[in-house]
Amino acid sequence: MPVDMVLHNAKIYTSGRIVEAGLAIDDGRILKIAKKTNLPSASTKINLRGHVTLPGLIDPHVHLRNQQLAYKEDFFSGTAAAAAGGVTLTVDMPNNRPVTMDSISLRERMRLAERRVVVNVAFYSAFPQKLEEVPSIVKEGAVAFKLYLQEQIGGLEVDDDKLLLQAFNRVANMRVPVAVHAEDRTILEAKRREMEKAGRKDVWAYAKARPPEAEARAIRRIVQLAKDCEVHVHFCHVSSAVGLHAFLRAKKDGLHVTCEVTPHHLLLSAEHLERYGTLALVNPPLRTRKDTTALWYALKQGLIDALASDHAPHALQEKNVESVWEAKPGIAGLETTLPLLLTEVSEGRLTITDLARLTSEKPAEILNLKDRGRLKEGNWADIVVVSMNRKYKIDASNFHSKANFSPFDGWRVKGEPIMTFVNGQLVMDKGEIVAKPGASQIVRWKG
Numbered sequence: 248m249p250v251d252m253v254l255h256n257a258k259i260y261t262s263g264r265i266v267e268a269g270l271a272i273d274d275g276r277i278l279k280i281a282k283k284t285n286l287p288s289a290s291t292k293i294n295l296r297g298h299v300t301l302p303g304l305i306d307p308h309v310h311l312r313n314q315q316l317a318y319k320e321d322f323f324s325g326t327a328a329a330a331a332g333g334v335t336l337t338v339d340m341p342n343n344r345p346v347t348m349d350s351i352s353l354r355e356r357m358r359l360a361e362r363r364v365v366v367n368v369a370f371y372s373a374f375p376q377k378l379e380e381v382p383s384i385v386k387e388g389a390v391a392f393k394l395y396l397q398e399q400i401g402g403l404e405v406d407d408d409k410l411l412l413q414a415f416n417r418v419a420n421m422r423v424p425v426a427v428h429a430e431d432r433t434i435l436e437a438k439r440r441e442m443e444k445a446g447r448k449d450v451w452a453y454a455k456a457r458p459p460e461a462e463a464r465a466i467r468r469i470v471q472l473a474k475d476c477e478v479h480v481h482f483c484h485v486s487s488a489v490g491l492h493a494f495l496r497a498k499k500d501g502l503h504v505t506c507e508v509t510p511h512h513l514l515l516s517a518e519h520l521e522r523y524g525t526l527a528l529v530n531p532p533l534r535t536r537k538d539t540t541a542l543w544y545a546l547k548q549g550l551i552d553a554l555a556s557d558h559a560p561h562a563l564q565e566k567n568v569e570s571v572w573e574a575k576p577g578i579a580g581l582e583t584t585l586p587l588l589l590t591e592v593s594e595g596r597l598t599i600t601d602l603a604r605l606t607s608e609k610p611a612e613i614l615n616l617k618d619r620g621r622l623k624e625g626n627w628a629d630i631v632v633v634s635m636n637r638k639y640k641i642d643a644s645n646f647h648s649k650a651n652f653s654p655f656d657g658w659r660v661k662g663e664p665i666m667t668f669v670n671g672q673l674v675m676d677k678g679e680i681v682a683k684p685g686a687s688q689i690v691r692w693k694g
């Protein structure tokens with residue numbers, strides 16, 4: 248019996264190195280990685296023409312919107328953007344309308360996503376008002392919880408340490424991680440009042456109103472709480488040298504903590520605000536060069552766990568507003584992450600091993616996804632084929648995302664995702680989405 252598919256003539260990244268081989272896929276999974284002569288016959292054969300073949304990206308920080316925010320992005324447009332960017336699994340954040348914060352809202356989101364997604368999707372939940380509901384949310388399939396410290400999203404009063412500790416104990420019992428947006432609400436509110444009082448409404452005022460110290464203080468506070476329980480805390484988008492320092496200290500102390508950084512915090516700094524204005528408005532804000540240097544240093548030392556796009560699409564009119572306090576923060580990153588990172592690989596600032604570890608292997612580990620994140624026999628066939636030598640300019644007007652604008656528009660890059668396979672199915676071919684809405688799956692927590 249022939250297998251479903253064979254991809255041959257590839258340079259496959261597997262077990263930490265690139266091998267010239269082919270890959271047999273059956274029932275959505277990788278059956279075999281071997282030289283052509285040792286591969287089974289297949290119904291479909293695709294010649295990958297010597298292109299580098301990587302595990303599909305697992306993006307742990309994506310806002311797919313939909314529902315009442317579908318004008319910004321929906322499950323189809325968001326996952327089409329993912330497919331175009333070589334991302335095979337997006338993990339959806341809960342700050343939706345309605346907020347994902349109990350088993351009912353989660354189930355509804357999954358129901359809507361199921362018919363629309365072209366890459367796999369997993370879901371975060373915010374904390375429910377009644378912490379007793381945590382197990383039912385996990386049983387429904389949430390892979391992690393998200394805690395926002397800069398404002399209350401979900402049912403938890405964020406300034407109440409006792410409540411946070413109870414919440415941490417609950418999720419620790421369920422063995423799911425809690426992802427934290429670490430910016431201290433008290434500092435943010437005080438700084439913003441200061442800026443508004445001074446009549447400031449420019450992008451630099453926005454950055455000043457969210458200082459690095461707000462990040463560091465929030466991280467220190469969470470670390471202090473996490474010391475008393477077995478919880479796994481994942482810090483989202485660490486952006487500053489002082490924030491990073493607080494995180495690394497906890498890691499050194501042996502706490503179960505991980506962190507992610509975003510391409511925009513690595514590649515942009517506050518001086519870019521002049522050029523990009525609110526297009527580069529993001530939470531946490533862009534920092535100084537000193538901060539980006541610290542992030543790069545930690546990344547190269549292997550101290551950063553994951554790279555995440557923090558894909559946060561908005562309508563353009565939500566960016567083009569008079570006062571920065573009215574502007575929506577966020578960058579649509581699903582279609583730029585991999586090209587930007589491949590460019591870093593080409594220019595020698597990142598190795599292909601680091602890339603695979605930061606974008607696939609570690610995100611899979613953080614989210615307890617045992618059969619994804621690596622190209623190996625038995626795993627799901629979630630694959631991105633890239634053209635390492637292709638040079639081009641990022642053109643945001645061609646994005647599949649509804650947010651077809653970006654500070655990276657016009658940037659010269661080298662390296663392009665040319666095919667994306669999800670669960671063994673070709674979903675993107677040379678920039679075109681070739682799978683039907685609903686072709687991919689909801690990935691649920693399995694314990």
Ligand SMILES: [Zn+2]
Pocket residue numbers: 308310340557559
């Ligand atoms: Zn986010």
